[in-house]
Amino acid sequence: MRTAYQNDTIAALATPPGQGGIAIVRVSGDAARTCFDALFRPAGRQAPESHRLLFGHVYDTRGEMIDECMGVLMLAPRSYTREDVAEFQLHGGEQVAGQVLSALYELGVRPAEPGEFTRRAFLNGRIDLSRAEAVMRLISAQGEQSSRAALRQLTGGVSAFVREIQEQVTALTAGVAAALDYPEEIDEAEAAADIAPKARGLAQKLLAACDERAARLLETGFEAVLCGRPNVGKSSLLNSLLCEERAIVTDIPGTTRDVVRGSVTLSGMRVNLSDTAGIREQAETVEAIGVERARQAMQSADLVLLVLDGAQPLTAEDERLLRDTRELPRVILLNKADRGQAFELPDALRVSARTGQGMDSLRELLAEKARVRGDLPLTGARHMRLARQASAELQNAAEALEAGMALDLAAIDLHAALDTLGGITGERVDEKLLDSVFSRFCVGK
Numbered sequence: 001m002r003t004a005y006q007n008d009t010i011a012a013l014a015t016p017p018g019q020g021g022i023a024i025v026r027v028s029g030d031a032a033r034t035c036f037d038a039l040f041r042p043a044g045r046q047a048p049e050s051h052r053l054l055f056g057h058v059y060d061t062r063g064e065m066i067d068e069c070m071g072v073l074m075l076a077p078r079s080y081t082r083e084d085v086a087e088f089q090l091h092g093g094e095q096v097a098g099q100v101l102s103a104l105y106e107l108g109v110r111p112a113e114p115g116e117f118t119r120r121a122f123l124n125g126r127i128d129l130s131r132a133e134a135v136m137r138l139i140s141a142q143g144e145q146s147s148r149a150a151l152r153q154l155t156g157g158v159s160a161f162v163r164e165i166q167e168q169v170t171a172l173t174a175g176v177a178a179a180l181d182y183p184e185e186i187d188e189a190e191a192a193a194d195i196a197p198k199a200r201g202l203a204q205k206l207l208a209a210c211d212e213r214a215a216r217l218l219e220t221g222f223e224a225v226l227c228g229r230p231n232v233g234k235s236s237l238l239n240s241l242l243c244e245e246r247a248i249v250t251d252i253p254g255t256t257r258d259v260v261r262g263s264v265t266l267s268g269m270r271v272n273l274s275d276t277a278g279i280r281e282q283a284e285t286v287e288a289i290g291v292e293r294a295r296q297a298m299q300s301a302d303l304v305l306l307v308l309d310g311a312q313p314l315t316a317e318d319e320r321l322l323r324d325t326r327e328l329p330r331v332i333l334l335n336k337a338d339r340g341q342a343f344e345l346p347d348a349l350r351v352s353a354r355t356g357q358g359m360d361s362l363r364e365l366l367a368e369k370a371r372v373r374g375d376l377p378l379t380g381a382r383h384m385r386l387a388r389q390a391s392a393e394l395q396n397a398a399e400a401l402e403a404g405m406a407l408d409l410a411a412i413d414l415h416a417a418l419d420t421l422g423g424i425t426g427e428r429v430d431e432k433l434l435d436s437v438f439s440r441f442c443v444g445k
């Protein structure tokens with residue numbers, strides 16, 4: 001673990017910028033305590049003691065009062081960064097926080113870079129890299145399910161899974177080393193026959209742990225696209241699902257020209273809905289572009305909601321859309337159920353954007369389709385990339401052993417896999433990786 005970084009003292013606003021109830025300025029580093037003593041005066045002459053929230057006032061370096069505030073000192077190592085940390089909880093508003101930060105800068109503190117507090121927590125060994133990333137995912141989580149996944153990662157789900165595999169790979173390397181060191185006692189072919197299937201099993205376990213689709217859904221949400229010919233009620237359905245008048249609704253066919261988007265959270269999952277231009281052949285220029293966009297949106301959707309007017313007989317355009325979407329993941333909605341039913345279609349859901357009929361079933365269906373397994377060991381893109389690489393290396397080791405190649409060749413692959421796995425938890429990382437992980441954080445975290 002590298003700890004020889006510049007242990008200067010950093011500060012940043014830890015709450016979101018702009019207006020708010022309170023603004024927290026966080027300071028971390030060797031000078032945190034002296035800065036705290038210099039700027040904060042507790043009421044009632046209480047001596048600042050670690051981990052005790054105190055009421056008082058904060059002053060600038062000339063002794064002018066900036067604000068009434070709460071102050072807390074968290075001395076190393078019991079702090080977020082494992083360094084001395086001070087926090088000022090100020091009245092919300094950038095002005096006050098800005099003045100406190102300026103005072104700190106005058107005392108020699110420097111502004112923190114994005115993610116620098118968490119980076120220090122990592123460098124000081126308080127959390128491993130996968131947990132640091134979990135902190136970031138928790139901050140940016142878009143729905144309850146993604147925040148739960150991030151929390152699982154934060155509490156060590158990824159680390160535990162990876163450590164277990166690392167231990168088993170280490171055991172395999174020990175087996176190979178023993179066979180190499182004691183050729184008289186251990187038969188090489190027997191050792192190879194024992195180790196190869198185990199390496200293969202671990203390779204498969206790693207692959208099975210990567211679920212790219214689930215990761216994407218947790219990160220950005222489930223994409224559902226409303227499509228159909230003009231005037232069937234796509235925009236009305238979007239508005240009804242979003243519970244707001246997002247898209248323009250008129251009785252003129254061809255009202256929607258562009259893709260209109262909105263998001264809802266259903267059973268803790270973020271569902272992104274797109275309303276599209278009604279699809280018809282004889283559309284004029286602007287509308288034709290909209291139709292093209294609608295077709296593109298359909299192709300990349302997790303689910304196509306094909307809307308038909310259930311109160312009118314199917315048109316040639318409807319028939320064509322039914323054919324065109326047959327291979328796509330789709331659900332057929334027969335809208336305008338309040339106006340009666342002109343035809344039957346198996347597996348179609350009867351709804352009415354006007355009366356709300358069937359809308360609860362539609363929400364349930366969307367939630368069901370968007371659900372992801374709750375026990376995924378790996379959901380971060382970086383983790384999955386490394387897990388796939390380690391899996392391939394284990395696979396190579398197995399193949400080398402099965403092909404009867406020298407054991408030390410397999411040993412090279414096994415060590416490579418260990419290295420790769422170490423990259424997930426951050427045991428083996430370089431500065432560039434740290435920069436790329438932490439630069440995605442916000443300042444103050």
Ligand SMILES: Nc1nc2c(ncn2[C@@H]2O[C@H](COP(=O)(O)OP(=O)(O)OP(=O)(O)O)[C@@H](O)[C@H]2O)c(=O)[nH]1
Nearest residue numbers: 230231232233234235236254255256278336353354
């Ligand atoms: N009776 C009834 N009318 C509806 C229903 N849903 C939509 N409408 C009406 O149908 C007309 C078209 O609705 P839109 O939501 O604009 O239809 P669209 O599919 O978005 O149309 P384009 O944007 O032109 O493709 C409007 O007059 C709506 O009020 C419904 O469930 N029942």
Ligand SMILES: [Mg+2]
Nearest residue numbers: 234235255256
């Ligand atoms: Mg529309």
